[in-house]
Amino acid sequence: MSEPLVAPAAPGRTARSGEVVLAVRNLVKHFEVGGGLFGGARGVVKAVDGVSFEIRRGETLGLVGESGCGKTTAGRCILQLERPTSGEVVFEGRNLTALAESELRAVRRRIQVIFQDPYSSLNPRMTVGDMLAEPLAVHGIVPDARARAERVQELLAHVGLPGSMARRYAHQLSGGQRQRVGIARALACEPSLIVCDEPVSALDVSIQAQIINLLEDLQERLGLTYLFVAHDLSVVRHISGRVAVMYLGKIVEITDRDSLYDAPQHPYTKALLSAVPIPDPAIEAKRERTVLAGEVPSPLKPPSGCVFHSRCPLAIDECRRTVPELREVQPAHRAACIRL
Amino acid sequence: MAPLLEVADLRTEFRTARGVIRAVDDVCWDVMPGETVALVGESGCGKSVSALSVMRLVAEPAGRIVGGRILFKGRDLLALSEEEMQQVRGREIGMVFQEPMTSLNPVLTIGRQLTEAMEIHLGMASAESRARALELLDTVGIPDPERRLAQYPHQFSGGMRQRMMIAMALSCRPALILADEPTTALDVTIQAQILELLKGLSRRFGVAMLIITHNLGVVARYADRVNVMYAARIVERGKAADLYAHPRHPYTIGLLRSVPRLDAPRRAKLLPIPGQPPDLGRLPPGCAFAPRCDHAVERCWTTAPPLDDVGAGHRSACWVARSLSARVPA
Numbered sequence: 001m002s003e004p005l006v007a008p009a010a011p012g013r014t015a016r017s018g019e020v021v022l023a024v025r026n027l028v029k030h031f032e033v034g035g036g037l038f039g040g041a042r043g044v045v046k047a048v049d050g051v052s053f054e055i056r057r058g059e060t061l062g063l064v065g066e067s068g069c070g071k072t073t074a075g076r077c078i079l080q081l082e083r084p085t086s087g088e089v090v091f092e093g094r095n096l097t098a099l100a101e102s103e104l105r106a107v108r109r110r111i112q113v114i115f116q117d118p119y120s121s122l123n124p125r126m127t128v129g130d131m132l133a134e135p136l137a138v139h140g141i142v143p144d145a146r147a148r149a150e151r152v153q154e155l156l157a158h159v160g161l162p163g164s165m166a167r168r169y170a171h172q173l174s175g176g177q178r179q180r181v182g183i184a185r186a187l188a189c190e191p192s193l194i195v196c197d198e199p200v201s202a203l204d205v206s207i208q209a210q211i212i213n214l215l216e217d218l219q220e221r222l223g224l225t226y227l228f229v230a231h232d233l234s235v236v237r238h239i240s241g242r243v244a245v246m247y248l249g250k251i252v253e254i255t256d257r258d259s260l261y262d263a264p265q266h267p268y269t270k271a272l273l274s275a276v277p278i279p280d281p282a283i284e285a286k287r288e289r290t291v292l293a294g295e296v297p298s299p300l301k302p303p304s305g306c307v308f309h310s311r312c313p314l315a316i317d318e319c320r321r322t323v324p325e326l327r328e329v330q331p332a333h334r335a336a337c338i339r340l
Numbered sequence: 341m342a343p344l345l346e347v348a349d350l351r352t353e354f355r356t357a358r359g360v361i362r363a364v365d366d367v368c369w370d371v372m373p374g375e376t377v378a379l380v381g382e383s384g385c386g387k388s389v390s391a392l393s394v395m396r397l398v399a400e401p402a403g404r405i406v407g408g409r410i411l412f413k414g415r416d417l418l419a420l421s422e423e424e425m426q427q428v429r430g431r432e433i434g435m436v437f438q439e440p441m442t443s444l445n446p447v448l449t450i451g452r453q454l455t456e457a458m459e460i461h462l463g464m465a466s467a468e469s470r471a472r473a474l475e476l477l478d479t480v481g482i483p484d485p486e487r488r489l490a491q492y493p494h495q496f497s498g499g500m501r502q503r504m505m506i507a508m509a510l511s512c513r514p515a516l517i518l519a520d521e522p523t524t525a526l527d528v529t530i531q532a533q534i535l536e537l538l539k540g541l542s543r544r545f546g547v548a549m550l551i552i553t554h555n556l557g558v559v560a561r562y563a564d565r566v567n568v569m570y571a572a573r574i575v576e577r578g579k580a581a582d583l584y585a586h587p588r589h590p591y592t593i594g595l596l597r598s599v600p601r602l603d604a605p606r607r608a609k610l611l612p613i614p615g616q617p618p619d620l621g622r623l624p625p626g627c628a629f630a631p632r633c634d635h636a637v638e639r640c641w642t643t644a645p646p647l648d649d650v651g652a653g654h655r656s657a658c659w660v661a662r663s664l665s666a667r668v669p670a
Contacts, residue, residue, distance in 0.1 A: 066527035174616045196356065204382035205554055206632075209598040209612030216609070238600040263600065275532040277557030278603045279596060281580045282354065284561040291536055292529045295499050 018057035021193055021225045022078065027051045027087035029073050033300065043300045047073040048084070049249035052326075054195070060226040062218065062240030062257075064233060064272075066298055069246040071229045075195045078227065079113055080104055091193065109139050112186035116198035118178035122170040126180050129166030132156070135188045155184040160214060176207035183214065193225045202230060212239055233276050237261050245269045248299055248307040251326055253331035265335040267314050306337070314339045342414065343370035344515055344548050345394065350408035352386075352393045355401075361620045363389040363403075365572040368647070371516060374547040376542060378559040378580075381569035382617055390569075391518045394550075395433065396425050413515070432459040432548075434509030437536075438521035440501035444493040446483045450658055451489030454508055461512045476507040479535060499530035506538065508547070517542070520552045535562055556599060560584055568592050571618045571628035578654035588656040588664055590633045627659070635660050 029048040048070040055061045076082040078089050080096050089096045091111060096104065115121040123131055134150045136142040142151050145184045159180040170178055179199065186194055196215065196236065200208040219222060223333045230236050236243060237257060245268065246255040253266040264270045271292045278284055294311045297303055303310045309319040316339070326335040343403050352364040364386045364663050371377045379387040379462055391399050393405050394624035396417060417428060428451040429435070436444045441604040443451055454476065456471035464472065470489070477485035481501040493501060502522065520539065542549050553559060559580065566583050568591065576589035587593045595615035600606070616633040624630060630640040639659050647657040658664070 066529060155478070174615060204617055205556070205595055206382060206598055206613040206617065209600075209610035210614075212600075213610055213612060233528070234600045234602050237602065238606060257606075271529060273602065275528045277532075277535075277555070277561045278601060279560045279584065280601075280603070281560045281584050281597060283603055284557075291532045293498050295530060296527070304636035337418055 001067035020054045021057045021092060022055045022227070023088070023090040024054070024078065025052050026072070026089070027074060027077055027089065028085045029070075029077050029082055030085045032274065033266070045299045046249045046302065047299065048077060050087075051246070051249075051251055053251065053254060055225055055227060055242055057192070057225055058223055060218070060228050060240045060242040061243065061335060063227060063229045064231060064236050064243060065246035066231060066272075066296060066300060068248075069301075070249040071246050072197055074246070075113070075197050075227060075229045079111055079195055080108070083256070094115065109135075109141075109189045110191050112189050112191035113194045113195045113197060114179075114186050114199045115180050117202050118175070118182040121182055122178060122185075124170050127166060127167070128156075128168050128170070128173075131181065132166070132184055132188050135185065139189060141190065151188075155188055158187060159184045160210075160220065164301050169306050174207075176210060179203060179207075180214065183211075183218070187218070187222070191224070193227065195227045195229065197229045198231070199228075200235060201230065201291040206233070215239065233272060246301050248296065248306060249337065251309065252337070253333075253335040254326070255330075259330065259333045261338060263330070263333075264307075265329050265333065265340055267312050267339075268308050268339050269335075271311075271313075308337075341372060343377075343411075344373045344413065345550070346370040346409075346411040347390070347394065348411070349389065350393055350410065351406045352389050352398055352403065353406050354403045356621070358621050362572055363620065364393060366408075367569075367572070369567050369572055369574060369577065371550055372550050373515065374546045374548050376539070376551060376562055376564050377565035378566045379550065379552045379569060380556065380559050380566060382554055384617060384620065385569040386572040387569050388520055391520050391550065391552055392523050394436065395422075395429055395430075409519075423585065427461070430457050430508075430514075431447075432497045432514050432516070434512070434514040434517040436502070436505045436509050436517060436519040436522045440505045440550045441493060443505065445670065446493055449489065450491055450493065450496070450504060454489070454504075454511060457508065457559065459509050472511070473507075476511055477504075478580050479510070479541070480504070480507045481533075482507070487618070499533065499640040500527060501588065502534050505539065506534075506541070510547070512545060513545070516548045516550065518550045518552070521552055521554070522551070523558065524553070524555070531558075536541065538562075556595060567575070568595075571623060572620060573628070573644075575629065576655065577647065577656045582652070586654075588654060588661045589629075589658050590635050590660075590664065591629050593664070594632075627642065627657075 013206050027048050028050055031047055032289045033045055034042040051074055077084045083148045096107060121243050129152050132155050133148045136151055142148045150298055152166055156163055156165055158316050161180050200211050228239055240257050242256050243260045244251045247268050253269045264273055274290045297310055305320040305322050306324050309315040322338055324338045326334045326336040329335045331340045341598045342503060350367045352365050354361045354363055379390060381387045394410055397404060418426050451473055458464045458469040473489060474485045477488055482500060482503050496504060523534050525590050542577055551563060563580045566580050567574045570591050576592045588595060589615040598613055600610060613632055616627050627640045627645055630636040637660060645657045645659045647655045650656045650661050
């Protein structure tokens with residue numbers, strides 16, 4: 001490899017010491033639904049409702065929650081694929097929500113995304129080589145065609161694919177190979193932040209570990225920062241330095257990985273962890289589990305007060321009235337629950 | 341005790357543009373009355389085609405069962421006429437699929453879909469089938485059953501639709517339920533609810549279950565016995581407790597090692613299985629797992645190993661199974 005793809009990581013890239021790459025402040029994204037041609041009740045879905053967090057350089061923040069909790073929408077707002085209703089997305093010191101489309105272009109290069117389903121995110125008519133060369137040309141990263149071909153080979157090597165893959169089409173690849181191409185394409189733009197949106201959940205179990213190891217290697221080598229959006233709590237624990245748990249558009253708990261998994265505070269986090277089956281019958285037989293009653297309420301009609309009160313084993317009357325703020329319940333461990 | 345369902349030497353093939361692909365290759369497994377058995381494996385390993393073969397629902401003409409026997413209560417399902425088979429499907433063997441929305445009729449009410457099978461299979465009158473439908477919705481934990489019966493599938497959430505599928509599967513009091521990835525499309529808290537429900541009902545009514553899944557955690561929690569499939573064959577079988585504690589096939593060992601576990605200390609690196617899942621159209625002559633196997637010896641490349649006994653009811657299709665001392669690190 002001739003030169004590093006991105007600037008080397010800042011010294012001491014541990015979670016706490018790096019500079020803040022991304023700061024999300026009070027992010028809100030509401031969607032209006034209903035009305036229009038087919039009628040239906042008008043309403044507002046509060047997909048993301050006042051979310052704040054920071055990610056430091058070289059760190060991985062896991063964003064977990066069940067479908068409809070707003071984790072993917074939050075990721076899309078950060079990428080500016082959705083324009084937030086309000087709030088700030090400050091990336092490398094610039095508030096993206098205040099930028100015009102034309103100004104966003106340069107920034108977008110620095111924030112890339114890896115999607116869940118690499119099949120639908122790759123162009124079926126382009127060879128892998130062309131797909132990787134495209135961003136290099138479009139963004140003027142490597143203007144010379146011969147140098148571009150070399151960089152494509154380098155990118156393939158980065159993600160553990162043989163150079164001959166450049167001549168293949170997406171349909172000729174396995175799921176794991178496609179996801180590697182998706183990662184190579186994100187790397188082509190020399191990003192500092194990558195939003196990984198369920199990057200392994202569509203892959204076979206035996207391939208998931210390969211891709212997770214690859215993401216970790218690349219982070220180490222290239223000093224990348226990840227927002228890792230996923231529903232699989234075991235995978236999130238493995239890859240994340242800090243973790244935020246979302247429920248109905250809000251963060252209910254956020255702290256470093258070990259505090260969250262060893263000493264979860266919020267009753268929703270506890271229930272989520274308890275619901276994950278452990279691949280060991282001996283342990284499963286002995287395990288106490290809290291099976292949450294009911295289902296996630298419609299985001300069109302979220303419960304009053306604490307959005308989790310309708311399923312919470314600890315809920316009291318007060319929880320119906322008071323919206324709990326995300327506050328420090330232990331040092332560097334925040335949770336949104338008045339019962340803590 | 342005789343098995344409730346016994347699949348012997350089953351072979352199912354698909355004709356494709358690239359030639360004939362054997363999706364299930366000489367597979368044997370059984371389910372005892374009241375027992376929960378798992379078929380575990382990754383996509384394309386043949387686990388779903390095995391279940392479809394049992395129900396004789398393999399899509400013809402591309403797909404075809406080309407050999408073997410499927411004995412259910414001693415009768416060979418492969419020898420039945422289509423009319424006789426219809427009496428088995430839904431009545432004696434219930435089915436629960438991954439995506440309930442695709443197996444429910446969107447233009448019929450929940451009530452109608454539930455009562456129809458009971459009227460056809462059990463000859464119930466409409467008042468009787470309606471009473472039973474109400475009881476079933478209650479059994480599977482659908483609140484407000486009176487109102488729910490008049491609704492359509494789209495008015496149900498994913499979890500409620502899966503409960504509805506379970507109610508339908510139970511409606512004719514089957515002896516066996518085939519559940520193909522029953523919770524894969526559901527969120528983790530709902531997945532826990534549905535699996536607890538299935539297990540509870542299986543105990544309560546003595547229904548045997550075949551769970552088809554890729555999720556090793558689900559298998560550990562709910563299965564009595566496990567069959568691990570790879571490339572159209574069963575590579576390991578055993579009691580769940582034995583198989584997880586002492587896996588005797590390199591593929592099973594690899595799978596158990598590769599998943600991060602919430603109960604174990606976090607490892608610095610995951611230990612993946614190298615390589616890619618096999619292409620069924622281009623399998624190597626010997627063991628299909630050999631190209632990804634750390635333990636492969638010369639013989640593995642030429643001759644496929646049989647599913648041999650390695651100890652009390654535990655079988656492994658591996659030439660070096662006896663010398664595998666590899667334990668799954670906690």
